[in-house]
Amino acid sequence: MVELPSTLTTVQNRLGNKAGFARTGAFLALIVSATIVLNLVASLAVVTIIGSDAGSTVTFIAGATGTELSFLLIGVGYLRYRTTFDLPIQQPDRTTASYVLAGLVASFVTAFVSLGITDVLLPSIEFSPGYMKYTNLNTPTGPGLVLAVVLSLTVIGPIEEFFFRGLIQGRIEAVLRPTGAIGVAGLTFALFHVYPVLLLSPPPIVIAHMTVYYSLMGIVFGWVYHQTDTLLAPVLVHGVFNAVIFTIPLWT
Template identity: 35%
Template structure:
């Protein structure tokens, strides 16, 4: 008999055990549902057969087919929680320093990856398996600015909202920060390489690269609990190639 007057066979004890099991399973079930929903939506758009040509229409289709599922999944999560639970605020000076450090760390990850796949293990390069480079459609500064808006601001915000704000934020409160960063980073990587053959070295290389990159974003989010910080780190990293293209056009 326990201190509350129930025994291990009593309904009260059974309900408590069942409730504990439900609380342990709930975070996993929620994450699987959110990730699966976004994945199914992206696959559905990819297999819709819609053919879009031209830089601006292609960007619009990209927003609808790739970025929008993250927004929908995030909204579904907020509806499930009953409130918006993601902290977004203006960075402090300390957080601004974290942004700079995060961008440097992201470029270090990228540099190490490029060195490895160009000198040691070229078969693990995932870039060649991706569709078209975002920079291929830039023919003017004006078009380039639209590309920056889409790839370095809108898409980055929706990715950070979903992977860091929703997935990592939910798991860090229910399971712990290390597991939360790891799970969110692996999911982040998956959405960047799932179109590759799972058995290919390129898939493995892409998973390692994007998991490492997601870990950088996840760590700065864990340190600050401010979604603006990983957003600025991610946006700053993504903007680099566009700035190089702009420099060659001036």
């Protein structure tokens, strides 16, 4: 009889955990499905509005803007539904700056190892064509590079970190340990960068590589967010990283 309250509490905790996992799984499935649909709608709208003769740079900038707006709309819609959801946006301090620097170093190491594998090693053994063909990172040219840099710092970095780290990682942390939440958010980040490439029918090795690469990048951003507890930190890492990567054609 003495053990009954303890046993009852354990059962209640397990049931609560299962319910939490179920709700979080439903949240993730709904958010991912709705965002993919809105991504596709945004892409079709961009193609319809600007036409097929707009040029690669204009198409890239317009398409990226449409995609980011779809992330923003879904994220804001969820926050209006869950008014108690917390998004930490404290002002960065010295400790935050050290994690931002570490995140940038980890991001660039991951990116350059990735580019070395896909643009040097794999093509040399005829496994796949270069990575740049499937990422569109070399699409902007001339003034488009400047626009891409501005877009990275003011739109892509802030909105994607709000969506993937602030919203998805933050929501998943309610039921998973931080490492699990970072991993799931990283995989979700990879999904949204890989599924558009599937329309180009790339070799399986390209899909596998991009999944690993973007998952690792998402994990880096997620780790920075967890360590600093402010969304501004991964926003800085993501925005600066993208901005530098877009300028590669200027210094290679």
